[in-house]
Amino acid sequence: MGEEILRVENLKTYFFTEAGVVKAVDGVSFSVYEGEPLGIVGETGSGKTVTSLSIMRIVPPPGKIISGRIIYRGEDLLEKSEDEMRKIRGKKIAIVFQDPNSSLDPLFTVESQLNEVIMAHLKVTKQEARNRALELLKMVRIPDPEARLKAYPHELSGGMRQRVAIARALANEPDILIADEPTTNLDVTIQAQIIELLKELQSKLKMTLIMITHDMGLVAETTKRVVVLYAGSVAEIAPTNEIFKSMRHPYTAALLKAVPRIDRRKELKPIPGSIPNLIDPPSGCRFHPRCPYVIQRCIEEVPELEFTDQRAVACHRWKELSLKGE
Amino acid sequence: MAGLWRYILRRLLFVIPVFLAVTLLTFLITNAAGDPVQIVKFAIRRITPAQVAALEAYYHTNEPIFARYFYWLFSFLQGDLGTSLRGGLVASKILPWIGTTLELQFLALAFSLAIGIPLGVYSALKQYSKADVVISSIAIFGYSMPTFWLGIQAIIVFSLYLKWLPFGGAISPYPPYWGGSIYTDIIGHLILPVGVLTFVSLATFTRLLRASIVEVLRQDFILAARASGLRERVVVYKHALKNAISPIVTITGLSIGLSLAGAPITETVFSWPGLGYAYVQAVNALDLPVVQDLTAIITIVVLLVTILTDISYAYLDPRVRLE
Numbered sequence: 238m239g240e241e242i243l244r245v246e247n248l249k250t251y252f253f254t255e256a257g258v259v260k261a262v263d264g265v266s267f268s269v270y271e272g273e274p275l276g277i278v279g280e281t282g283s284g285k286t287v288t289s290l291s292i293m294r295i296v297p298p299p300g301k302i303i304s305g306r307i308i309y310r311g312e313d314l315l316e317k318s319e320d321e322m323r324k325i326r327g328k329k330i331a332i333v334f335q336d337p338n339s340s341l342d343p344l345f346t347v348e349s350q351l352n353e354v355i356m357a358h359l360k361v362t363k364q365e366a367r368n369r370a371l372e373l374l375k376m377v378r379i380p381d382p383e384a385r386l387k388a389y390p391h392e393l394s395g396g397m398r399q400r401v402a403i404a405r406a407l408a409n410e411p412d413i414l415i416a417d418e419p420t421t422n423l424d425v426t427i428q429a430q431i432i433e434l435l436k437e438l439q440s441k442l443k444m445t446l447i448m449i450t451h452d453m454g455l456v457a458e459t460t461k462r463v464v465v466l467y468a469g470s471v472a473e474i475a476p477t478n479e480i481f482k483s484m485r486h487p488y489t490a491a492l493l494k495a496v497p498r499i500d501r502r503k504e505l506k507p508i509p510g511s512i513p514n515l516i517d518p519p520s521g522c523r524f525h526p527r528c529p530y531v532i533q534r535c536i537e538e539v540p541e542l543e544f545t546d547q548r549a550v551a552c553h554r555w556k557e558l559s560l561k562g563e
Numbered sequence: 564m565a566g567l568w569r570y571i572l573r574r575l576l577f578v579i580p581v582f583l584a585v586t587l588l589t590f591l592i593t594n595a596a597g598d599p600v601q602i603v604k605f606a607i608r609r610i611t612p613a614q615v616a617a618l619e620a621y622y623h624t625n626e627p628i629f630a631r632y633f634y635w636l637f638s639f640l641q642g643d644l645g646t647s648l649r650g651g652l653v654a655s656k657i658l659p660w661i662g663t664t665l666e667l668q669f670l671a672l673a674f675s676l677a678i679g680i681p682l683g684v685y686s687a688l689k690q691y692s693k694a695d696v697v698i699s700s701i702a703i704f705g706y707s708m709p710t711f712w713l714g715i716q717a718i719i720v721f722s723l724y725l726k727w728l729p730f731g732g733a734i735s736p737y738p739p740y741w742g743g744s745i746y747t748d749i750i751g752h753l754i755l756p757v758g759v760l761t762f763v764s765l766a767t768f769t770r771l772l773r774a775s776i777v778e779v780l781r782q783d784f785i786l787a788a789r790a791s792g793l794r795e796r797v798v799v800y801k802h803a804l805k806n807a808i809s810p811i812v813t814i815t816g817l818s819i820g821l822s823l824a825g826a827p828i829t830e831t832v833f834s835w836p837g838l839g840y841a842y843v844q845a846v847n848a849l850d851l852p853v854v855q856d857l858t859a860i861i862t863i864v865v866l867l868v869t870i871l872t873d874i875s876y877a878y879l880d881p882r883v884r885l886e
Contacts, residue, residue: 295789297781298690319795327792334790339783342802343882353801354791389881405791 239271242445243292243330243413248305250284250291257516261287261300263469266542269413274439274446276460276477278453278492282512284469285449286335289415293332294322310412328358331406335418337398341390347374347401348386354408373404377434396427400434407438413445420455432459453496457481465489468513468523471542474549483560485550487528490560522553530554566884567877571870578866582859586639589858590632593851598624598631602849603648621646639859645852647845653856656841661823663733664830664837668822670753671760676815679765683772684804690777698769706766714759714832721755728755731834756833760826767814775807782806809879816872820865 246266252259262284269275277285290296292307294314307314309329314322334340342350351370355361361369367386374382377400390398399419406414416435420428436459439446448459456463456477463480465473465488473486484490494506510527513519519526525535532554540551552558596602599622604610618624623631638645644653682702686695705713721728729741729752741751779785780803788798827839834840838857845853876883 290786293790295786297786323792323794325792326790332787332790334783334787336783340787342784342788342806344805344880345802353793353797357792357794357797391882402787405787408791 239273241268242271242310243269244306244308245288245292246306246308248288248291248307249303250287250296250300251303253299253301254516259515260469260518261515262291263515263518264305265466265469265471267464267471267474269445269447270462271412271445272443273462274436274448274460276456276463277447277449277466278451278456278463279466280451280492280508280512282468282515283466285451285466286417287469288466289332289417289447289449292415293326293330295326324358327354327406327411328409329411330413330415331409331411332415332417333399333402333406333419336422337395337402338390338422340402341398341405343390345389346386347388347390347393350401351386351405351408354405358409369408370404373408374401376407376438377401377404379404394427395423396430399423399427399431403431403434403438407442407444410442411444413447414439415447415449417449418451419448421450435459453493465492468518469515470523470551471549472524472551474542476547479548485548485555485558485560486524486552487530487558487560488524491527522551530558567874571874574870574873578863578870581866582862583636585862586636586855586859587632589855590635591628593849593854594628594631596849596851598622599648599851600624602851606648635855639856644856647853648850649848649853653853656853657838657856657860660836660838660841663835664823664839666733667753667756667760667830667835667837668818668826670757671764672815672818672822674757674761675764675768676811678761679768680772680811682765683769684776684799686769687773687776687780688799695773699773702766702769704766705762706770708763710759710763710826710828711832713763714756714829717755717759718832731832733836756829756835759833760829764818768811771810771814772807775810776803779803779806805879809876812875812879813872816868816875817865820868823864824861 244266245268248262248265249260250262252261261282265284265288267275267277277288279285287296287300290300291302292314294302294317296302302315305315309325314325317325341347348367348370351373352363352366355366355369356363359366370386371382374385379385379397379400385393385397385401390401393401403419419435420431423431432455435446435448438444446459448455450456460477463475463477464471465480465486467486467488472488473480473484475485480489481493484493488508491506491508495508497505508527513523513526519536521537522528522531522535522540525531528535534553538553540553542549542551543555597605600615600618603618604615623634626634635645642654644657647653647656682698686698689695718730722730729735729748731752733749733752734745735741735748735752740748742748785798785803788802789795823838824842827843829835830837830840831843838861842854842857844850845857
């Protein structure tokens with residue numbers, strides 16, 4: 238494992254809506270090590286995307302980062318000025334969004350969208366930026382890149398658009414690439430190609446990859462370590478190869494039971510109940526209303542994230558439970 | 564490019580039935596007040612039978628109304644606008660009206676855009692802030708107030724009470740001129756009507772742009788632009804504004820088309836000698852040829868500007884295909 242490149246400490250990002258304060262991210266902590274592919278996994282509404290937007294400090298209103306620290310190479314990003322932060326976005330930390338249909342501006346050509354990102358961080362001429370843009374399109378394996386530079390997003394297929402979005406994120410060779418469900422809105426066959434591409438680029442560019450997903454299969458395939466989020470807080474952190482064998486949090490176990498597996502003909506078990514209301518989250522452990530192992534202590538006391546060797550878990554009963562995913 | 568010309572041609576063909584329908588309807592409605600000869604006879608009591616006969620021959624009043632419509636239509640298409648019932652050729656009267664109206668309308672439109680766009684952007688960016696509430700309240704006030712009331716209040720306050728500005732008209736007929744010279748006098752006469760028109764249409768631009776930008780700012784590509792480290796200025800003025808501008812283009816197109824119709828109420832309140840004022844006077848005087856010709860000209864202009872507006876979308880948005 239490399240050096241620690243990013244550490245999120247007790248991050249709280251709330252949304253101040255008319256219905257009340259939505260505690261979308263409520264005390265999330267984890268570390269990311271240089272060059273590793275890290276997974277962040279959880280259901281819709283678990284705080285995955287808000288965590289990544291918080292790291293970039295682009296949480297849209299009415300969202301606001303309330304407290305915590307985001308340490309990138311020893312410096313707290315939350316202390317930076319807006320101008321310093323702008324130089325980090327797209328240059329040091331970049332992000333690929335979920336839906337390539339909406340993450341590219343429909344009114345500008347591929348070339349113009351790549352150029353502006355290159356020229357936002359580097360003093361280069363238009364011609365140099367164009368050459369770089371061409372190089373990027375080749376890197377993400379877009380056929381006939383010269384012609385594609387002049388294309389508008391609507392003239393490209395979904396898979397091609399996502400490749401362009403990846404090219405844009407990699408334009409300035411960032412240290413960290415956050416991929417926020419990069420395949421959710423693509424056809425299954427295209428999904429595999431995009432995942433292959435991301436894996437290949439990650440190892441070629443020795444980039445730190447944060448893969449945000451709800452898909453445990455994708456976690457197994459692309460990551461070395463995984464952070465499991467539930468309702469805005471961390472349930473468990475573990476090396477990927479261990480978590481499939483010995484999960485410590487009942488939520489992780491439930492999540493794995495809900496994943497279809499081709500080698501085992503077992504019925505899928507959906508997790509009972511639904512993700513809690515984050516305006517008024519459950520007391521104690523937020524998973525307690527859905528947990529089969531709930532005891533009185535779970536309802537009364539919030540479990541701390543306990544670190545042991547390579548792993549961490551936030552469950553009062555993890556030592557006594559022996560959980561299985563299948 | 565061939566597609567574009569085909570599109571324009573097809574749209575132009577659609578102009579024909581709309582034009583015929585509007586002008587026929589106008590012809591039928593105005594003639595319901597009586598035919599031109601009856602109106603002239605009513606106004607001029609001492610008319611000789613020979614003159615009546617000449618008028619009847621000129622207006623074809625012995626023929627059915629539909630035939631009379633076609634007589635009008637053919638003369639109009641040949642560029643002959645006929646004679647006003649109040650004397651004089653319609654064509655020679657209309658041109659100066661168009662000039663004074665455009666002077667007023669284009670200034671008002673230019674000010675509405677120049678003030679409305681920045682205000683709309685600003686209040687979208689500072690949504691629900693105090694500034695936004697103030698801007699939105701003023702905009703809604705301007706939008707809700709009847710133009711004639713606002714115009715009369717402006718005259719009462721600025722002309723009658725404060726004596727800062729002239730009452731009405733486009734120019735003082737004789738000295739003393741406002742501000743000392745004939746040029747400052749023209750400007751002085753423009754201030755109140757342009758001000759009132761701007762204030763009234765400003766609201767439309769500001770509110771529409773605000774809503775449109777708020778909508779665009781929620782899109783992923785705005786988040787992606789921010790995440791790429793682009794300057795906020797670039798994110799807002801390049802990406803958000805360009806995506807949000809199309810409703811403004813529609814309204815601007817419509818405004819340009821309708822501006823030729825003048826602002827009948829504003830022009831009447833300020834006695835502004837433009838097309839709108841002339842239109843109202845022609846209606847009051849039952850000057851049928853003037854009403855008919857003005858309606859026809861305004862119809863054509865509105866239809867053509869609408870086509871131009873639609874074509875402009877193709878330049879603003881590459882997804883729009885004109886075929």
